[in-house]
Amino acid sequence: MKFSFSPWYRITFAIQKPLLDVPVFILCIEQLKHREKNMKMKIVDIHADGDAEEEYIDLEVLVDCNLKFYALTDSTYTASKGISNKHKHFYKFPTQEASKGERVRLRTGRKAKGPTSISGIDYLFHWEMKSAVWNDAGDAATLYELSAWTTVKT
Template identity: 30%
Template sequence: MKIQIHSFIDKGNINSERIALRASADCNLKFFCIHLTYELSSGGFYNQPKHTYWFPPQDIKSGDWIVIYTGHGKSSSKKNEDGSTSYFYYWGLDNIIFNKPEDTIVLAELNTWQTKNNR
């Protein structure tokens, strides 16, 4: 996978709870989403996520950081001293997501998709 989950930061604090991801290859974020679900006692994870965040289109480079905050805010980016870029996104949730030990984040890479409206 071209992006890896790096860490969870400030779990339990709605104003700063976030997930840090790091790119290991050049790619576009529109091909990735994260799901909040929970770990099953038998292994694996529950396949009906409580919340999903699908990243907007954004070309990123290997070594870039992607940070998604649980709460509300405005997306932004900044250049880092090492030449990488950090991209900041906001899930827009009103509650923390890490409130139980079994809470799990699943990062998924989507290679293609199809849409159809119901009109």
């Protein structure tokens, strides 16, 4: 049996003793609900038109936090409307303290020459992608809160 692990599933094992006193192992795979209510940021707008220089995602800070604990991925929806494990693009935000109510914009394309401030946006970041990220009908923008990670040089 093959299992695909993702942050959207919790896998638990249990041992039960039925009437015949023979242990039975039970595998439970339960799909987790969104935990957006516990997140300190949320996605509020996705402007996708197939052009990397025009695409962006706006986020709102719900609770004072450091953006370095957040990452955004471009994945796809599965047939059952869940999120797949196929993350095509990954962006980890840099270290930046942010306060409740502030807005964050992640532009898909490269940093353009000209003004670097946008009305209503407190922090502006660039993914530096050459091509569009939000260009397929089945794309899903997923925001992750990272509590811990390990990096090992290969």
